[in-house]
Each structure stands twice: as C-alpha cells, then as structure tokens.
Amino acid sequence: MNIFNLVSKNLLRRKGRFVFTLLGITIGMAAFVALLSLGSSMQRELRAQAGMLDANLVITPTNWCAFDQISILTGEALPESLHYDVMERISSIYGITAVPYLTQRTAIQNLPVMVTGIYPNEMKDFRRWEIAQGVYFAADNERAVVLGSSIANNFDLNLGDVLTIRGEPFPVIAVLSPTGSNDDTSVYLPLTVVQEIYEIGPYISFIVARVSDITNMDSYIAAIVDVVNVSVTSDEQLLSTVLTMLGSVNATLQLIAGVALISAAFGIANTMMAAIYERRREIGILRAIGGKSSAIFKIFLLESGLYGLLGGIIGVVVGFVASIVAAPIIAQSGISVLMKGATPTASFDVSIVITAILFSIVISVVSGLYPALKAAKLTPVEAISYD
Amino acid sequence: MTNAIIKTENLEKIYGKSTIKTHALKGVDMEIPKGSFSCIIGPSGHGKSTLMHLLGGLDKPTSGSVFVDGMDISKLSDNKLSEIRTQKIGFVFQFFNLLQNLTASENIQTAMMFGKISPKAQKKKAAKLLELVNLSDKANAKPSELSGGQQQRVSIARALANDPDILLMDEPTGNLDSESEAEVLKHIFEIHKTGKTIVIVTHNQELARKSEFVFEIRDGKISDSPFKAIQLGS
Numbered sequence: 001m002n003i004f005n006l007v008s009k010n011l012l013r014r015k016g017r018f019v020f021t022l023l024g025i026t027i028g029m030a031a032f033v034a035l036l037s038l039g040s041s042m043q044r045e046l047r048a049q050a051g052m053l054d055a056n057l058v059i060t061p062t063n064w065c066a067f068d069q070i071s072i073l074t075g076e077a078l079p080e081s082l083h084y085d086v087m088e089r090i091s092s093i094y095g096i097t098a099v100p101y102l103t104q105r106t107a108i109q110n111l112p113v114m115v116t117g118i119y120p121n122e123m124k125d126f127r128r129w130e131i132a133q134g135v136y137f138a139a140d141n142e143r144a145v146v147l148g149s150s151i152a153n154n155f156d157l158n159l160g161d162v163l164t165i166r167g168e169p170f171p172v173i174a175v176l177s178p179t180g181s182n183d184d185t186s187v188y189l190p191l192t193v194v195q196e197i198y199e200i201g202p203y204i205s206f207i208v209a210r211v212s213d214i215t216n217m218d219s220y221i222a223a224i225v226d227v228v229n230v231s232v233t234s235d236e237q238l239l240s241t242v243l244t245m246l247g248s249v250n251a252t253l254q255l256i257a258g259v260a261l262i263s264a265a266f267g268i269a270n271t272m273m274a275a276i277y278e279r280r281r282e283i284g285i286l287r288a289i290g291g292k293s294s295a296i297f298k299i300f301l302l303e304s305g306l307y308g309l310l311g312g313i314i315g316v317v318v319g320f321v322a323s324i325v326a327a328p329i330i331a332q333s334g335i336s337v338l339m340k341g342a343t344p345t346a347s348f349d350v351s352i353v354i355t356a357i358l359f360s361i362v363i364s365v366v367s368g369l370y371p372a373l374k375a376a377k378l379t380p381v382e383a384i385s386y387d
Numbered sequence: 388m389t390n391a392i393i394k395t396e397n398l399e400k401i402y403g404k405s406t407i408k409t410h411a412l413k414g415v416d417m418e419i420p421k422g423s424f425s426c427i428i429g430p431s432g433h434g435k436s437t438l439m440h441l442l443g444g445l446d447k448p449t450s451g452s453v454f455v456d457g458m459d460i461s462k463l464s465d466n467k468l469s470e471i472r473t474q475k476i477g478f479v480f481q482f483f484n485l486l487q488n489l490t491a492s493e494n495i496q497t498a499m500m501f502g503k504i505s506p507k508a509q510k511k512k513a514a515k516l517l518e519l520v521n522l523s524d525k526a527n528a529k530p531s532e533l534s535g536g537q538q539q540r541v542s543i544a545r546a547l548a549n550d551p552d553i554l555l556m557d558e559p560t561g562n563l564d565s566e567s568e569a570e571v572l573k574h575i576f577e578i579h580k581t582g583k584t585i586v587i588v589t590h591n592q593e594l595a596r597k598s599e600f601v602f603e604i605r606d607g608k609i610s611d612s613p614f615k616a617i618q619l620g621s
Contacts, residue, residue, distance in 0.1 A: 001496035001509055006489075013488045285484045288445060289545065290473030290501035292466050381446040384484065 003295070007302045010279075021271040022311050025360060028261035029315025033356045034323040035257050039250035040349060041323075046242055048180075056214055058238050059090060059098070059207040059224065062231045072206060072238070077103040077114050080195075080203035086228045087207055093223050098209040099126045102194050106165045106187065108155050114186045115165060117194030117204070120146075126210070127183060134159045134174030141192050144173040150184040163187065166197040261360075265367035268307050272300060272371035276378075283375055284383025297376035304368020305361055312360030316353050391418035391454070392553060392584050393442055398451035400437050400607075411437040413607040414451070419586060419600065421552070424579050426595040427588045429604035435588045436557055438604060442586065443476050443555045444468040456552070473502050477546030481558035483538040485530040491517060491541045492526040498548035516544035520574050536567025543574055547583075554578065556587045560594070 011018050058072055061081045071078055080102055087100045102117035120137035123129070129136075136146060145163055152158070152175040162169045170189065178184055195201060211220045221232045233241070276283070283296055398415040401408050411434045419425050419442075427435050440446040441453055444460045452461045460471055472478075485494045495513040496506070504512070517523050520540035530538050539559060546554050559575065560568040572594065579585045587594065595601050603610045 001489075001493055001500045002506055003500070005493075006497065006500075009488050009493075281484070282486055285486060286497070286501075287469070288443075288472065288478045288480075288484070289498040290469055290549065292469040292501075294466070295501065379446065381440050384445070384480070 003299060003302065007299055007306060010275075010299070011303055011306060017271060017274075021267055021307055022314070024264035024267035025261070025307055025311030025364060026315045026318060028257065028264040029312055029356055029360050030318035030322055031260050032254065032257040032359075033316050033319025033352060034326060035250065035253045036352050036356070037320060037323040037349060038326065039246070039253070040352065042246060043243060046246065047239065056211045056217065056235060057096075057209040057220065057224070058233045058235060059086070059209060060231050060233070061206075062229060064231060072208075077105045078205040080104075080198075080200045080205050082204050082206065082230065084202040084204055086230060087204060089227045090207060090209065090224055093220070093227065095212040096209050096220060096224075097122075097126065097212075098207050099123050100191060100204040100207050102191055102200070102204045103186075104194060104198050104200075106163075108151070108157075108163065108187075111155075113151060113155075115194060116186045116188050117191035118188055120188075120190055123188075126208075127179070129179070129183070130177040132175045132177040134172070136174050137190060140190050142173075142190055143168075143170060143193055144189075145170045146174045146176060146188040147172055148184040148186050148188070149176055149178040151187055165189075168197055261363060264311070265363045268304050268364050269367040269371060271307075272304050272368050273374070275303070276300070276371055276375045280378065280383050283378050284380050284385070287378075287380035288384055293376040296378075297372045300372035300375045301365060301368050304372070305365045307368075308361040308364025309357065311364065312357035315360060316356050319356070390421045392421040392456055393417075393419040393586070394454040395442070396452045396454075398438070398441060398453065399449045400434070400441060400446070401449045411607055412441070412448070415604075415607070415609055417602055417609055419584060422582050422584055423600055424576075424585045424598045425587070425600040425602065426598040427586065427602045427604060428590065428592075428595050429610075431590075434604050434607040437607075439555055439557055439586070439588050443478060443553075444471050445478075469501075473498075473549050475551050475553055477548070477551040477554045479539070479542050479546050479554065479556040479559045481561045483530065483535070483542045483562075485538055485542060485545070487530050490527045490529055491522060491533065491544075494530070494541060495545045495548050498545050502549035504549070512548070513544075516547055517541070519547070519578075520544045521570075534567065535563050536570050539563060539567070539571050540574060543571070543578070547578065551583075553584045553586065556585070556589075558589055559587060560591060561589070 059082070060068065060072075064081075068078060078101075084100070087098065090096060090098045099119055099122050100117075104115045104117070105112055106115045107113060120140060120142075124136060132149060134146075137144065145165075147157060152172075157163075157172055157175075159172055159175070161172045163172065164170075165187075176183065191204065195203070211217065217234055221234070224230065224232050286296060286299075287293070395415050395417050398412050399410075400412040401410050403409055415434075415438060427438060429435050437446070441448050441461075442455075444453070444455070444463070448461050452459045454460070455471060455475055458471075460468060463471065485491075486497065489497065492510070492513045495516055496509040499509040499512060500506075514523065514526060517526050520543055522537060522540055522544070525533060525537060525541075530541070533541065539562075543554075543559070546556075554575075556575070560571050563571060575585060575587075587598070589595060
C-alpha cells in the first residue's frame with residue numbers, strides 16, 4: 001500500500017461523482033485546447049499566406065480598416081475602391097514593381113468563388129506562376145479564364161469548359177500549377193474584362209508592390225504617399241496587424257474557456273470539500289493509525305491533482321479531436337471571415353499538450369489546496385468521533 | 388511503580404470554550420506497568436474514552452502530563468504525536484473503524500505505510516497478522532463482507548501492524564455478540580502473552596475481573612486512591 005494506491009481507491013469509490021467532477025475539468029480543458037490549437041494553426045496559416053503574398057508593400061485606400069486588410073491575406077473579395085490612376089502613378093515610381101488586384105465574386109455550381117481581375121503578364125511574373133495545362137492569356141483583354149489549381153480540382157473543371165460569369169460565357173484556357181497560396185482558390189480574368197462585366201469602371205481593389213531595395217522601405221512608402229493619397233502598409237505591418245486582431249479574438253475565446261475552467265476548479269473544490277465531510281471518520285482513522293497531518297494533506301491534494309492530470313489528458317485529446325472536427329466548419333461559417341481563407345487545420349502541438357496538462361494540474365491542485373488544508377487540520381479525535 | 392510504560396500526572400481535560408465548559412478529566416494520576424493487562428471501567432460519560440484518547444496521544448490534555456515510555460507526550464507537536472502513535476501505540480475501536488473501500492489486508496498495510504514499511508514487506512506482514520487472528524482466508528474481503536467479530540479481529544491485526552508496545556482498546560467487544568466476543572478476547576489474551584501492554588476501556592465486568600489492573604473512572608477522576616489500581620480479580 002502506498003499513498004498513490006490509497007488515493008486512486010478513494011477516487012474510484014464514488015464513480016458517479018468522480019466522473020462528473022472529471023467531466024467538468026475535461027470539458028474546460030477541451031475547450032481551452034481546441035481554441036488554443038485552432039488559434040495557433042490560424043496564426044501559422046496566416047504567416048504562411050503572408051509569406052506567399054511575396055510582396056513588400058500593400059497599397060489600400062486610406063479608409064480601409066484593419067479588417068479589410070486581413071482579407072488580403074485570407075483571400076476575401078474586396079470592394080473596388082482605388083482609382084486605376086493610382087496604379088499608374090505608383091508604377092511610375094522608380095524601383096517599384098506593382099500589380100493591381102480587383103476582387104469580385106461569382107458562383108460555380110452554386111458555390112461562391114472569387115474572381116480576380118489582373119494584369120495577365122505582370123501578374124504571372126510577379127507571382128511566378130507556372131502553367132499546369134493550357135495556354136495562358138495571350139492579350140490583356142482576352143475574354144477567357146485561367147483557373148487556380150484548387151478551383152480546377154474542386155469543381156472538376158477542364159480546359160475548354162465554359163464558366164458563366166455575370167451571364168457571359170468564358171472558356172477555360174489554362175490551369176495554374178499549385179502554389180500553396182490563396183492564388184489556388186481564384187478564377188482569373190484580365191483586369192479590364194472584370195471591370196467591364198461587373199460594371200465597375202476604372203477602379204481596382206488594392207495593389208501589391210515589390211521594391212528593389214528592401215532596406216529602404218520607408219523612402220518608398222514616402223514616395224508613394226507623396227504622389228497619391230493611399231494607405232501603404234508593409235507586409236510585416238500587415239501581418240502584425242492581422243495577428244494582433246487574431247490574437248485578441250483568440251484571447252477572448254480563451255477567456256471564455258478560462259471561465260469554464262474556473263467553474264470546473266470550483267467543482268473540484270466542492271467535491272473535495274464534500275469528501276472531507278463524508279470521510280471525516282476515515283481521516284480520523286488514518287490519523288489514529290499514525291498518519292501525520294501532512295499525509296492527510298498529501299492524500300487530499302493528490303486526489304484533486306489526479307482530477308487535473310486525468311482531466312487534462314482527456315481534455316487535450318478531446319480538444320484536439322474537436323478542433324480537427326471544428327476547423328472545416330469554422331472555415332465555412334459565414335460569421336468567421338477571419339478564418340476563411342486560412343483553412344485552419346488543427347495540428348498536434350506538443351507545447352500545447354504540455355502547457356494544457358500542466359495548467360490543468362495546477363488549477364486542480366490550487367482548487368484542492370483549501371480542502372486539503374481543512375482535512376489536515378482536523379484533529380484525530382474530532383474526526384474519529386464524527387458520526 | 389517503576390516500570391510504568393504509561394503514566395499520567397494530574398491530567399485534566401476541559402472541553403468547550405467560553406461559558407459552556409465540560410470538565411471531562413479532573414486530575415487523573417495513574418501508572419500502567421509495562422506488559423500489563425489493564426482495564427478502565429466506569430459509567431458512560433465519565434471520561435473513560437477521553438482518558439484513552441489522551442493516553443494514546445489522539446488528543447492533548449488541558450493541563451497535566453502523559454508519559455509514554457518516559458516521554459512526556461502532552462507537549463509534543465502534532466507530527467511527533469503521529470510518530471508515537473505509529474511506533475508505540477496501536478488502537479482498537481468499538482466500531483472497528485476499518486476503511487471501507489480497502490480489503491482486510493490493505494487496511495493493515497495502510498497502518499504499515501505510515502510506519503514507512505516497504506509495500507512488499509507490508510503484504511508479507513499483513514498476511515502473518517491475519518493468520519494470527521485466524522483470518523488468512525479473508526485477506527481480500529472488504530469490511531462489508533466480514534462479520535462484526537471478523538472486522539474487530541482485522542482491526543486488532545491492524546493495531547499490531549507496526550509492532551507497538553501498547554494496545555489501547557476502546558470497548559473492543561462492545562459491539563459484538565457473545566460468540567464473537569469470546570473469539571476476540573481469546574486473541575487479545577494471546578497477544579498479551581507476547582509481552583504487549585494492553586489497556587482496555589470496557590463495561591465488561593467479566594473482562595475487568597480477568598485483568599491485572601483496573602482503573603475505575605467516575606466524574607473524571609480515578610476513584611479510590613489515585614496511585615492504586617483497584618484489583619478486582621481474584
């Protein structure tokens with residue numbers, strides 16, 4: 001017999017209560033882990049998207065909020081709000097290579113798909129696209145579409161198929177090689193064609209630019225805002241803005257999970273307090289046969305710690321499973337534009353596992369502290385005389 | 388008495404604070420010789436159990452001293468008292484006080500766990516002790532599967548777990564039928580023969596008659612002369 005044996009036998013004595021108390025901490029931990037795991041996978045995804053943007057500067061209208069800017073990374077359709085004139089002026093600045101984006105929506109097989117109006121050749125060079133099938137745009141006003149690889153795969157589209165956009169048929173002339181970025185999830189048309197069929201006029205959504213000397217970023221930004229009234233953000237700034245926003249969303253969600261955990265902690269404290277009153281006589285017996293008050297303290301603390309350990313382990317497993325199940329649902333839900341392009345794939349992260357289990361143990365031990373102290377303070381006689 | 392293993396000096400115990408106080412023991416002086424068989428008798432509510440709790444270090448006196456093996460245990464810290472209970476004293480209670488979720492063997496082993504005996508040695512010794520009380524076949528039985536007499540024998544085996552010099556028993560047969568009582572007493576007498584000091588709180592006059600020393604408690608005092616046990620036996 002050792003203390004651990006004694007404790008495990010105690011825990012399993014009242015199976016119903018054990019299970020319910022354990023469920024409390026398990027659910028709290030599962031929520032916590034699921035949110036942590038989704039949050040970190042989204043951060044990773046956004047970082048990857050930002051890297052794939054492969055731009056140094058993102059030029060947007062001055063009235064855009066950070067939320068709009070996120071959409072550049074996540075691949076959302078954005079309003080046309082920069083005059084085309086801006087593009088020409090920026091292009092004329094020495095050392096800057098810029099490409100315009102005009103993003104709109106269409107539907108294929110009743111599912112929403114993004115349509116991007118581009119400068120065919122400039123964009124192909126800028127994004128280093130390779131053609132998997134077919135022949136790329138031959139002219140800047142060709143009335144045809146080039147598909148991102150995911151679009152072609154997901155909708156089973158082939159060369160020669162015809163897409164109807166705004167009531168007009170467009171043949172598929174080429175499919176891009178996979179890039180691993182949001183480029184795979186759009187349908188491309190020449191900019192002027194998109195402006196015409198969507199009746200937009202001489203407007204674009206945003207511009208991304210690459211500079212020839214990245215050590216001199218500030219002077220490029222100054223040069224741009226000097227010639228046009230736009231907001232210029234470096235990709236680093238953009239990413240940090242997005243991550244800050246994502247961070248605050250994550251923090252809020254984790255706070256909610258935290259509240260669940262705190263109530264689970266009170267559940268443990270409550271169970272342990274009830275156990276003291278029920279097991280008063282038992283505490284007295286243990287004291288009478290030689291148990292020190294420190295041993296009683298240890299027994300009760302170990303019991304609550306075990307709730308934390310078991311709840312933590314089960315919670316981590318359930319949390320990861322939940323995040324794997326929830327990730328695609330969240331990605332498709334309309335309420336979560338934030339997560340949209342960044343298909344969050346929950347991944348097994350050892351640091352989350354260790355942090356969560358330790359956290360769960362600490363919470364349980366802390367909530368068991370007061371009951372354990374109470375139990376240890378009982379004198380043998382008052383405990384043993386209890387009926 | 389020079390070879391007293393337990394000795395008390397002017398032992399007082401007052402329960403309660405403020406206005407309502409119960410004077411449970413009023414200056415008890417007694418000596419229990421090493422290896423003796425003693426009974427503490429007296430009417431209910433006159434301080435027998437309180438005295439036993441103080442002798443065994445389960446409680447502390449309001450004033451006065453308790454010496455166990457020459458050591459004044461009334462001034463010891465809680466931890467030290469626990470050590471004394473582990474090493475020198477074994478308790479047997481009227482209602483057995485076994486841990487219900489543990490088997491007979493595990494109950495005995497738990498006491499040895501506090502005596503810092505290795506789990507392997509615990510099992511071996513628990514088996515021997517169960518053999519001593521004729522319960523080898525009940526090692527894996529839970530208390531609820533045992534009769535009252537059997538539970539009390541397990542409780543006696545547990546009291547012997549750390550090989551203490553003194554066994555303090557609070558009405559060990561008070562809750563048993565006569566057949567079980569005889570069986571339990573038989574074991575207690577056998578254990579006494581091994582040299583253990585046995586102190587029994589009891590209402591059983593028969594048992595008192597068979598013991599070497601009898602201390603009668605009335606109104607929190609040892610009746611008759613404080614230093615002289617009442618010899619009831621023939």
